[in-house]
Amino acid sequence: MTTQSTALITGASTGIGATYAERFAQRGHDLVLVARDKARLDALAQRLRDERQVAVDVLQADLTNQADLATVEARLRDDARIDILINNAGMAQSGGFEQQTAESIDRLIALNITSLTRLAAAAAPRFAQAGAGSIVNLGSVVGFAPEFGMSIYGATKAFVLFLSQGLSLELVPKGVYVQAVLPAATRTEIWERAGIDVNTLTEVMDVDELVDAALVGFDRRELITIPPLHVAERWTALDGARQGLLADIRQAHAADRYRQQA
Numbered sequence: 001m002t003t004q005s006t007a008l009i010t011g012a013s014t015g016i017g018a019t020y021a022e023r024f025a026q027r028g029h030d031l032v033l034v035a036r037d038k039a040r041l042d043a044l045a046q047r048l049r050d051e052r053q054v055a056v057d058v059l060q061a062d063l064t065n066q067a068d069l070a071t072v073e074a075r076l077r078d079d080a081r082i083d084i085l086i087n088n089a090g091m092a093q094s095g096g097f098e099q100q101t102a103e104s105i106d107r108l109i110a111l112n113i114t115s116l117t118r119l120a121a122a123a124a125p126r127f128a129q130a131g132a133g134s135i136v137n138l139g140s141v142v143g144f145a146p147e148f149g150m151s152i153y154g155a156t157k158a159f160v161l162f163l164s165q166g167l168s169l170e171l172v173p174k175g176v177y178v179q180a181v182l183p184a185a186t187r188t189e190i191w192e193r194a195g196i197d198v199n200t201l202t203e204v205m206d207v208d209e210l211v212d213a214a215l216v217g218f219d220r221r222e223l224i225t226i227p228p229l230h231v232a233e234r235w236t237a238l239d240g241a242r243q244g245l246l247a248d249i250r251q252a253h254a255a256d257r258y259r260q261q262a
């Protein structure tokens with residue numbers, strides 16, 4: 001059986017995921033492409049087989065469906081050729097918090113949080129056992145921006161950042177690389193799917209540029225890759241301030257500002 005490195009990419013039928021598929025095929029990786037739209041997946045798979053002479057499997061799955069998610073989990077657990085997981089599938093939020101329904105909330109969290117976490121959990125033990133493997137999680141700068149107005153979406157992306165930092169601390173000592181990629185507005189269908197005209201946005205990055213930048217971070221084994229952040233020190237300062245806050249936590253007693261004056 002071939003030991004060719006294989007990348008499993010979720011949300012691979014279009015946008016960032018489809019671009020990751022192009023790039024990893026160019027790099028000679030075999031692929032497993034996951035999404036709901038089988039026709040688009042099949043067309044991309046055949047083109048990449050023809051153009052790049054790599055093996056491409058299509059795994060049609062709705063990652064908000066428990067049975068489909070379990071199928072993809074099993075593939076990650078059982079297929080030893082897969083050593084890269086691109087946890088990319090995601091959706092944005094349509095409307096404000098008050099316009100959300102139980103179903104829209106459940107769908108957003110099921111895709112952006114549950115499926116991403118479950119797939120990382122399916123891959124991590126085998127990667128750790130092998131002492132190798134990469135897990136790439138697609139977050140968003142919106143995870144830093146409650147001002148953006150997509151409160152649930154942004155919260156899902158803040159989750160992705162936190163999870164990636166935690167997984168990196170746990171898995172890097174076992175030889176597993178973890179990367180969180182945080183794009184800003186990037187020209188894909190996600191906007192139209194959320195009912196937003198991408199052409200109304202002032203600045204939008206081309207998807208090829210986003211993924212190529214994310215892969216620079218991947219090749220450098222960077223933990224947090226924020227392609228649109230031109231002042232890298234902003235992130236290091238933010239994360240340093242976070243760690244400073246933790247250092248100032250005194251758990252035994254409430255801070256003076258919360259203590260009733262006698």
Ligand SMILES: NC(=O)C1=CN([C@@H]2O[C@H](COP(=O)(O)OP(=O)(O)OC[C@H]3O[C@@H](n4cnc5c(N)ncnc54)[C@H](OP(=O)(O)O)[C@@H]3O)[C@@H](O)[C@H]2O)C=CC1
Nearest residue numbers: 011013014015016036037062063090140185186188189190
């Ligand atoms: N574009 C942007 O501005 C930004 C995007 N991101 C993040 O990047 C990631 C990719 O987004 P982007 O490429 O822009 O989005 P697109 O909407 O262009 O693509 C989303 C992909 O996810 C798949 N997908 C959607 N729902 C499901 C589902 N229920 N089950 C399985 N697959 C599903 C879609 O395929 P199908 O419909 O065939 O299932 C598609 O392949 C997301 O996590 C997003 O949050 C982060 C910051 C900015």
Ligand SMILES: N[C@@H](C=O)C(=O)O
Nearest residue numbers: 092140142184185190
């Ligand atoms: N997907 C975009 C918001 O809809 C983003 O994360 O910027």
